[in-house]
Amino acid sequence: MSQGYSVAVVGATGAVGQKIIEKLVERKFPYSNLLLLASKNSAGKSVDINGSTYTIEEATPESFEGVDVAFFSAGGSISKALAKEASNRGAIVIDNTSAFRMDKDTPLVVPEVNKHALHEQTGIIANPNCSTIQMVCALEPIRQQYGLSKVIVSTYQAVSGAGAAAISELTTQSEAISKKNPNPEILPVKSAEKHFPIAGNVIPQIDVFEVDGYTFEEHKMMNETKKIMSLPDLAIAATCVRVPVVTGHSESVYIEIEKENVSVAELKQLLSETEGITLQDAPEKQEYPMPFFAEDQDDVFVGRIRKDPGNDKGFHMWIVSDNLLKGAALNSIQIAEALIEEGILKEV
């Protein structure tokens, strides 16, 4: 294609970076030039994409000269060092780290929920945390129709959210699941003092602890949901837990809506009509979402919707999505596509 955008992918060798490249090709994103950037260690490697060979270059401030859209997924410190360098050179940055998410000048966007916020961008747009994205996709249509006053979520998060080393750790430990010597080195947090096995275990720590006893991951879910949904006073609490699953985050979500006498059938109908959501809710046929079957799927899967026995306005549901796709790479591409649709990224 001769006409199109100059696109850079920072962190092109990582789990999310590779999915971003896959999705750019699969969704026929109109790029005329694709620049693959990574740390010095990965520079020089070549990658075959859609029949063309690309050489990975070291990401530097100068890399972004002439770039229209830059996808960042190389960790918070790289984003902090280079995202502004890129936007100063005219690129719109779509950042997949937590570096700018709660910054008041940075829109935090899930296109199905708050595409309008893209118009407030000043060069950087933040892609939310994986576990947040899939939840707000399911909550937003409900909030629009019935109001939303309370959310309590317990997550069952896959190890791929902690990167390729964590996947390898689970795989190695799983092969030795009967051994009591799993040699943990990566999870729950590589830089933390203690490490615990993940195979045959669940770990109620994702990211570091904050002073109030919640983890940073839990704060991300709580604060990002309020920001994306423009509900600063929403009562929301999260418990985030890592489980021995490679890809696919699951969430047990309790919500309280504002309208009375809403039935489970009405919620199911609403979600079944929502783009980006696949309703899998037929218990009598054992149909409900599971991470094993959500892997490599674009949609957010919702099921097991039940009314709370003690509260007419309370509902329980089960939400599953591929954390590397809608939780990361796919949502980033959808942001870029929305920038074109909204006329923010000018046609070239």
Added chain:
Amino acid sequence: MSQGYSVAVVGATGAVGQKIIEKLVERKFPYSNLLLLASKNSAGKSVDINGSTYTIEEATPESFEGVDVAFFSAGGSISKALAKEASNRGAIVIDNTSAFRMDKDTPLVVPEVNKHALHEQTGIIANPNCSTIQMVCALEPIRQQYGLSKVIVSTYQAVSGAGAAAISELTTQSEAISKKNPNPEILPVKSAEKHFPIAGNVIPQIDVFEVDGYTFEEHKMMNETKKIMSLPDLAIAATCVRVPVVTGHSESVYIEIEKENVSVAELKQLLSETEGITLQDAPEKQEYPMPFFAEDQDDVFVGRIRKDPGNDKGFHMWIVSDNLLKGAALNSIQIAEALIEEGILKEV
């Protein structure tokens, strides 16, 4: 020992039956005679216990002549067929299945919570569901001190709750976690139409679905908690999920208490002083309960206690216990010990 009770274990070859035998020996339960019963298939096998050889016999109504205490853990149909036969012959039955739990004449007992209910027994005492027991152990001291009005729980349940065949299924699948052909045959429910992989997956179905969209396991947690705690109007809802862990159930629990201005420190102090509970709650040192470390431990482990950001009376916590011990075998033995302490099982 010459003086002591005549004890029968029905289902002696099962995962829970074996733990019952282990705990009878370890806790020096005063038995003079130990009768190991099982289905016809297992009859004739011999087992070595504490230096003596026992032969497993087929369980029949006549097996219970002269028996003082009979532990049943061979499935609901065996309990329905033989528990009354045993109690009619003078034995006190401690039943580990769901057969009699919600029967109004059958006490449902966790000794730390409602030992007093043993006095209402009419020959059968029910041991609650594994996921219920560990939760009520943590909730009862809180309820006594501060009142309890609401409970929302999401579970992370180990496969051993589904028996030896489910453990074997997880182990076999785990060795082949990278394959996409895990051949599921047991989980989520052996008799159900569909089976799903558990290695690398989580399954939001434990036991069969009921008409209201909750599973029977979820109803067990909801109804049994009300019965054990004598709180028929407690607002409680459960989401029960199977995870690829061999032994040790975990629970993300949200509660609302009745008293205002209770601090997290007060809850921690209270639980740290409660017998049968080990408080593991020092996030700054990454101390929190995990199933990998709870296996083979008698206690219920509680940690990650946090105040709900939107509700002064709301708290979140994380509860883990060995589902085969406090969740089953240990609690059964503790019921028998309490029967002696309370003078219900007469000294022999």
